[in-house]
Amino acid sequence: GVNEVIFRVIKDETAAAIAIENREIDIFFALQQPEMIARMRKTKGVVVTERLAKSTINLVLNTTIKPLDDVRVRRAMAHAINRKALIDGYFKGTKNEASTVLTPAFVEYSDEVEKYPYDPAKAKALLKEAGLGSGFKFVITSVGLSPYDKIPVPIAEDLKDIGIDASIQVLERAAYQQARSKGDIQSCITGLVGPPDPDSPLVSLYSTKSFPPGLNTSRYDKVDDLLEKAATTTDAAARKAVYHEILKRTASDQPVIPLYQDRLFLAHTDGVQGLVQNSLFTMQSYGVSLKG
Numbered sequence: 640g641v642n643e644v645i646f647r648v649i650k651d652e653t654a655a656a657i658a659i660e661n662r663e664i665d666i667f668f669a670l671q672q673p674e675m676i677a678r679m680r681k682t683k684g685v686v687v688t689e690r691l692a693k694s695t696i697n698l699v700l701n702t703t704i705k706p707l708d709d710v711r712v713r714r715a716m717a718h719a720i721n722r723k724a725l726i727d728g729y730f731k732g733t734k735n736e737a738s739t740v741l742t743p744a745f746v747e748y749s750d751e752v753e754k755y756p757y758d759p760a761k762a763k764a765l766l767k768e769a770g771l772g773s774g775f776k777f778v779i780t781s782v783g784l785s786p787y788d789k790i791p792v793p794i795a796e797d798l799k800d801i802g803i804d805a806s807i808q809v810l811e812r813a814a815y816q817q818a819r820s821k822g823d824i825q826s827c828i829t830g831l832v833g834p835p836d837p838d839s840p841l842v843s844l845y846s847t848k849s850f851p852p853g854l855n856t857s858r859y860d861k862v863d864d865l866l867e868k869a870a871t872t873t874d875a876a877a878r879k880a881v882y883h884e885i886l887k888r889t890a891s892d893q894p895v896i897p898l899y900q901d902r903l904f905l906a907h908t909d910g911v912q913g914l915v916q917n918s919l920f921t922m923q924s925y926g927v928s929l930k931g
Contacts (some may be wrong), residue, residue, distance in 0.1 A: 644924050652670070655667050656682075656906075659682075659685060659907075659908065660682055662908060665911050665929065666908075666922075667679065667905060668922050671786075671904065673732075676733060685907070686906065686907055687904060688904070688914075689904045689916075690916050690918060691735065691743060691918065692742065692900065692903045692918055692920070693744045693840075693918045694832045694840075694901045695739075695740050695741075695742060695830070695840070695897050695899065695901065696737075696828065697737075697831075697844070697895045697897050697898055698794065698827075698898060699829045700713055700716070700826050700896065701824065701826060701858065702857050702859060706769065706771055706775055707825065707826075710892060711766075711768055712766065712771065714755060714765055715769070716762070716893075716896060719757075719759060719762040720757070720896065720898070721757045721797050722737070722757065722899060724793065725793050725898065726899055728793065729786065729793065734901060737899050738750060738755075738897060739889070739897055740841065740895060740897055741882075745835075746879070747879050749883040749886050751883070752886050752887050752891075753887070754890070755893070763801050766801060771802075777803050777805045777825060778808055778824070779795060779805065779827070780808045780818055780825070780828070781807065781808070781827065781828040782809070782815040782816075783809050783812070787828050788809045791807045792807065808824075819854075819856055821851060822850070822852070829844070829856070832919070835919065844859075845861075845862050846863060847860045857894035857895055859889070861889075862889060911927060911929060912930055913927050
């Protein structure tokens with residue numbers, strides 16, 4: 640068994656990789672950089688585990704600011720973003736494409752929703768239909784932490800390709816949280832990590848109870864009835880059906896454009912036994928032992 644657990648905060652992933660290679664640490668938790676994942680997979684005596692998370696990263700659109708109040712514009716933007724290129728290019732395939740804010744790690748997940756495959760021609764047509772053939776100015780606000788400070792770059796380029804004059808505002812953490820809480824920004828990159836209940840992401844992003852300073856910076860107000868129904872329905876199958884309806888309605892309305900589903904990686908030495916990776920950003924050390 641293990642009598643003592645020591646947590647070391649190593650902010651740099653390269654330093655953490657060196658530490659596990661030198662056996663200074665036994666577990667490298669929260670492994671994220673694609674280059675480090677590849678490096679750990681090639682390291683003798685190190686095991687890399689992965690699983691789908693219950694978190695997504697999203698572009699939240701403020702539907703009270705014109706022209707984002709027009710669903711055609713929001714759908715155009717969804718069609719304009721090349722998620723596969725973002726995942727394959729920046730993340731080297733270590734994330735999954737998202738069509739809703741729930742991932743398959745939730746039993747309530749459904750993929751039977753309206754999807755927005757990368758289609759610049761369709762995006763331009765939708766903008767033209769909305770009377771915005773010449774585009775509009777659009778600002779993506781994000782936080783100065785990796786990868787949230789990097790992913791707006793290809794997204795802005797994709798939007799520019801359909802005529803939207805997109806720019807990026809990267810703020811340090813406190814300023815970002817203040818801007819998001821104030822709720823008057825056009826858009827923001829929002830990641831959600833929370834309890835394993837679907838109410839956590841759905842209420843946070845879509846309930847009027849979560850209007851700023853909450854996370855519903857889209858100020859979306861079309862599923863309060865369904866969220867209430869889900870909260871008061873005790874039959875599991877009926878509750879699941881309500882969640883599917885929420886996912887369908889929000890996918891159709893696109894106040895939030897899901898960008899990708901997170902996948903969680905960790906590395907450990909082959910002497911670590913009994914370590915079980917969960918779908919949250921947490922680690923259970925109970926039941927873990929070391930051999931050798």
